[in-house]
Amino acid sequence: MGEPTIESLYEEVRARTPVRVDDTPVTIAPVAPGIRVLALRTPTLPPAAHTNVYLVGPDAGPVAVVDPGSPYPDQQAILDAVLTDISIAMVLLTHHHGDHVGGATALADRWNVPIAAHANTARRLAGRVRVTRIIEDGEVVHGATSVFTPGHADGHLCYEIGAATIAGDMVAGVGTILIDPSEGDMALYLASLERLLARPAATLLPAHGPAIPDGPGKLTEYIAHRRMREQRVVDALATEGTLAELVATVYSDTPRVLWPLAERSLLAHLEKLLREGRARNVDGRWSR
Ligand SMILES: [Zn+2]
Secondary structure: OOOOOHHHHHHHHHHHHHOOOOOOOOEEEEEEEOOOEEEEEEOOOOOOOEEEEEEOOOOOOOOEEEEEOOOOOHHHHHHHHHHHHHHHEEOOOOOOOOHHHHHHHHHHHHOOOOOEHHHHHHHHHHOOOOOOOOEEEEEOOOOEEEEEEEOOOOEEEEEEEOOOEEOOOOOOOOOOOOOOOOOOHHHHHHHHHHHHHHOOEEEEOOOOOOOOOOOHHHHHHHHHHHHHHHHHHHHHOOOEEEEHHHHHHHOOOOOOOHHHHHHHHHHHHHHHHHOOOOEEEEEOEEEE
């Protein structure tokens, strides 16, 4: 068996998380000038149960549709109904995860529009979703400026539109962001958070949960949180241990149901520390 994918990790947590009755009404709503949002149900990481689809452009279109992530036909039908009166120019992807791309092909085929993403995203989606336009860092696409923000995924792009930034999985309005070392990188993620923080202050529009008006505040909080966790890892390494042993120490404040995910994040921290010469790994046992 190979490395678990993020999708399989999400599924594992979903399987152990009590199902809540979901009565969130599906409606399209403005969130920033020229940006509307529609939250569709997706197989994502609990407690989030939806991925926000953002429509960028004038009321009647043409719009760029960002992250049509739902693989479920009933949810895709809701999006199709919304788009009946709005012309669509393209599908834009923030990154390759299933809960962001699950409806991309169906939508692009239905409206005969291109799917645009970073080259690394296109590579990871090869054979699953055909990306027909590659977006580079800093490129302006349909009025949105792309910002390359690798870390959660190696092809992650945010999109700046005026004073709002579509943030993908850089931050979450509900739930947490997983850095899984099989396809993510903790050092890059931290650098990307810093990169976003250094840009003009913006409202962050996350893929999961409501808009975050104080973007810089949230980014600062995220950076501080990851640094705190890293310090806990460094402290825990005073006693040599396996990954499983370290999880119990470093994530003692995290519900056990999330430990399979925490273990991935822990490994991402450890690999960063290893590269920095601040951790050692001998036969699966970690120490300073
Ligand atoms: Zn993701």
